[in-house]
Amino acid sequence: MITKNQIKYIKGLSLKKNRIKEQCFVVEGEKCLAELLNSSFEIVELFALKDWIDENKVIFDKIQAVSFKGLERISNLKSPNKVLAVVKLKKQEILQQESVVTLVLDDINDPGNLGTIIRMCDWFGVKQIICSENSVDIYNPKVVQSTMGSLFRIHIIYANLSTYLAKVTTPIYGAYMDGKNVKDIKINQKVHLVMGNEANGISEKIEKYISKKVVIKNIGGNTESLNVAVATSILLHEFCN
Amino acid sequence: MITKNQIKYIKGLSLKKNRIKEQCFVVEGEKCLAELLNSSFEIVELFALKDWIDENKVIFDKIQAVSFKGLERISNLKSPNKVLAVVKLKKQEILQQESVVTLVLDDINDPGNLGTIIRMCDWFGVKQIICSENSVDIYNPKVVQSTMGSLFRIHIIYANLSTYLAKVTTPIYGAYMDGKNVKDIKINQKVHLVMGNEANGISEKIEKYISKKVVIKNIGGNTESLNVAVATSILLHEFCN
Structure with missing residues (x-):
C-alpha cells in the first residue's frame, strides 16, 4: 500500500525545485528501468507490479509491490508501465573530450x-x-x-x-x-x-x-x-x- | 457569437469520421493561416479575433469575429492562437514523379x-x-x-x-x-x-x-x-x- 506521503513525495519530484531539494528524480517503465539497472545511477526506491518483480528478479531491498491503481497514483505517464524508480541525481563533472x-x-x-x-x-x-x-x-x-x-x-x-x-x-x-x-x-x-x-x-x-x-x-x-x-x-x- | 451548433460541428472535425462526412478539416494559428491563405486549399469558414482581422485585411465573406473565450471553445490547441479556419479536404491524385x-x-x-x-x-x-x-x-x-x-x-x-x-x-x-x-x-x-x-x-x-x-x-x-x-x-x- 502506497501512503499519501509517498504519493506526495514522488509526484512532487516532477518539479525541479523538489528534485534539487531531495536530490532525486523519477524513472518509469520497463525499457528505461532495464537501462537504469545497467547503469551506475543509484536507485533509492522501486515500486513495481508483482509480475514485473517476479520476471526481473531484481535484488534490492527497497522494492515495494504495488497494484496498477497504486502505480497510477504515483506515475507521470498517461499509461503507467509496470515499474517506477526514485533515483539519486548524479553530479557530473566535465570530462576530457573523448568522442569526435x-x-x-x-x-x-x-x-x-x-x-x-x-x-x-x-x-x-x-x-x-x-x-x-x-x-x-x-x-x-x-x-x-x-x-x-x-x-x-x-x-x-x-x-x-x-x-x-x-x-x-x-x-x-x-x-x-x-x-x-x-x-x-x-x-x-x-x-x-x-x-x-x-x-x-x-x-x-x-x-x-x-x-x-x-x-x-x-x-x-x-x-x-x-x-x-x-x-x-x-x-x-x-x-x- | 459562436452558436452551440458551430462549436459541436468544429470540435467534431477532430474525428476522422466527421472529417470524411463533412469533407472539411480545421487549421489554426497565425503561421498556418498565413500558409493556408497562400495555397489552393478552399476555406469554408474563418473565425478570428478582431485584431487579427484588422491586421490581415482578408477579403472573405465567411469571416466571423470572435472573442478569445469564443476561440477557446472551438480550438484544439492548449493556447488558441488568434484564428481558426474550417477548410475543404482536397482529393489528391498521384502525380508524375518530379523530385529526386x-x-x-x-x-x-x-x-x-x-x-x-x-x-x-x-x-x-x-x-x-x-x-x-x-x-x-x-x-x-x-x-x-x-x-x-x-x-x-x-x-x-x-x-x-x-x-x-x-x-x-x-x-x-x-x-x-x-x-x-x-x-x-x-x-x-x-x-x-x-x-x-x-x-x-x-x-x-x-x-x-x-x-x-x-x-x-x-x-x-x-x-x-x-x-x-x-x-x-x-x-x-x-x-x-
Missing part, C-alpha cells in the same frame, strides 16, 4: 527535443553534452522518458557556456541559417558543435566563440526553420561519420 | 511524426508522399499543426502500397536495420524511399518491392532504434543533396 563531437546546447527549452537529442547522441557515439544553465532540466520526467534510457549513458553537464567555450581549444561549429553547407565540410579532428534555442537560435553572447558556421541546405526553399532535434541529428550524422 | 525522392510511408501512426516528416519533405524539396491506407490521417489536427503550413505545399496521397509499388519503375529504397550504410550510397536518378511503422518497421508484404536496403550507421552501438521522423530526415538529407 562534444555537443553544446544553448537554452534548449522543449523536453521532447532535449530527450531526442540525448538519444541521438547515444546513436552517434557522442559521449558528452554541455547545456547552458537555462536549458530544460535533464531530470524533467518528459526528458527522462523520451531519452528511452540513453540518459544513463551520456555525460551531461550544466555550465556557463561563455566560461566553458572560452577555454575550448578545438574548432567550435555553430548551426546558423547562413552557414556553410554541412555537405561541404570535412571533419578530421575533434570539434564542438553548438545548437541554439528553438525560437532564437544561438544567443549573441555565444556567437563570438563560434569559429565556423554550418547550415543544412534548404533545398525546397519554402519553409524557414528546422526542428532543433532533427537539425542536431543531421549534423551529428555528418560530423560523426 | 518520392517518399512512401508504411503505417506511420504518430501524428507528430507524420507532421515532422511532411515539414522535412518541404525543406528537402520532396514534392510527393504516398501513405499506406492505415497511416494516421494528414487532416488530424495534430498533424496539421505540426506541419506548420508545409501540409499545403506537399502532395500527399493515401494508397494501397502493394498496388502502388508494383507499378513503380525507379529503384525502391527501404530503411532497415541491416541495410547498406547511407553514406556509401550515391543517388544519381529518381528513387522511392519507404519508411516503416514506428514499432514494426516496413511490413512483410511490402518487403518484396524493396530493391535496396539502407541504414543510418549506429556509431554508438548502445541503442537499437531511431525515431522515424529523425531517420527519415537524415535519409532525405543524404538522398536529396
Whole structure:
C-alpha cells in the first residue's frame, strides 16, 4: 500500500525545485528501468507490479509491490508501465573530450527535443553534452522518458557556456541559417558543435566563440526553420561519420 | 457569437469520421493561416479575433469575429492562437514523379511524426508522399499543426502500397536495420524511399518491392532504434543533396 506521503513525495519530484531539494528524480517503465539497472545511477526506491518483480528478479531491498491503481497514483505517464524508480541525481563533472563531437546546447527549452537529442547522441557515439544553465532540466520526467534510457549513458553537464567555450581549444561549429553547407565540410579532428534555442537560435553572447558556421541546405526553399532535434541529428550524422 | 451548433460541428472535425462526412478539416494559428491563405486549399469558414482581422485585411465573406473565450471553445490547441479556419479536404491524385525522392510511408501512426516528416519533405524539396491506407490521417489536427503550413505545399496521397509499388519503375529504397550504410550510397536518378511503422518497421508484404536496403550507421552501438521522423530526415538529407 502506497501512503499519501509517498504519493506526495514522488509526484512532487516532477518539479525541479523538489528534485534539487531531495536530490532525486523519477524513472518509469520497463525499457528505461532495464537501462537504469545497467547503469551506475543509484536507485533509492522501486515500486513495481508483482509480475514485473517476479520476471526481473531484481535484488534490492527497497522494492515495494504495488497494484496498477497504486502505480497510477504515483506515475507521470498517461499509461503507467509496470515499474517506477526514485533515483539519486548524479553530479557530473566535465570530462576530457573523448568522442569526435562534444555537443553544446544553448537554452534548449522543449523536453521532447532535449530527450531526442540525448538519444541521438547515444546513436552517434557522442559521449558528452554541455547545456547552458537555462536549458530544460535533464531530470524533467518528459526528458527522462523520451531519452528511452540513453540518459544513463551520456555525460551531461550544466555550465556557463561563455566560461566553458572560452577555454575550448578545438574548432567550435555553430548551426546558423547562413552557414556553410554541412555537405561541404570535412571533419578530421575533434570539434564542438553548438545548437541554439528553438525560437532564437544561438544567443549573441555565444556567437563570438563560434569559429565556423554550418547550415543544412534548404533545398525546397519554402519553409524557414528546422526542428532543433532533427537539425542536431543531421549534423551529428555528418560530423560523426 | 459562436452558436452551440458551430462549436459541436468544429470540435467534431477532430474525428476522422466527421472529417470524411463533412469533407472539411480545421487549421489554426497565425503561421498556418498565413500558409493556408497562400495555397489552393478552399476555406469554408474563418473565425478570428478582431485584431487579427484588422491586421490581415482578408477579403472573405465567411469571416466571423470572435472573442478569445469564443476561440477557446472551438480550438484544439492548449493556447488558441488568434484564428481558426474550417477548410475543404482536397482529393489528391498521384502525380508524375518530379523530385529526386518520392517518399512512401508504411503505417506511420504518430501524428507528430507524420507532421515532422511532411515539414522535412518541404525543406528537402520532396514534392510527393504516398501513405499506406492505415497511416494516421494528414487532416488530424495534430498533424496539421505540426506541419506548420508545409501540409499545403506537399502532395500527399493515401494508397494501397502493394498496388502502388508494383507499378513503380525507379529503384525502391527501404530503411532497415541491416541495410547498406547511407553514406556509401550515391543517388544519381529518381528513387522511392519507404519508411516503416514506428514499432514494426516496413511490413512483410511490402518487403518484396524493396530493391535496396539502407541504414543510418549506429556509431554508438548502445541503442537499437531511431525515431522515424529523425531517420527519415537524415535519409532525405543524404538522398536529396
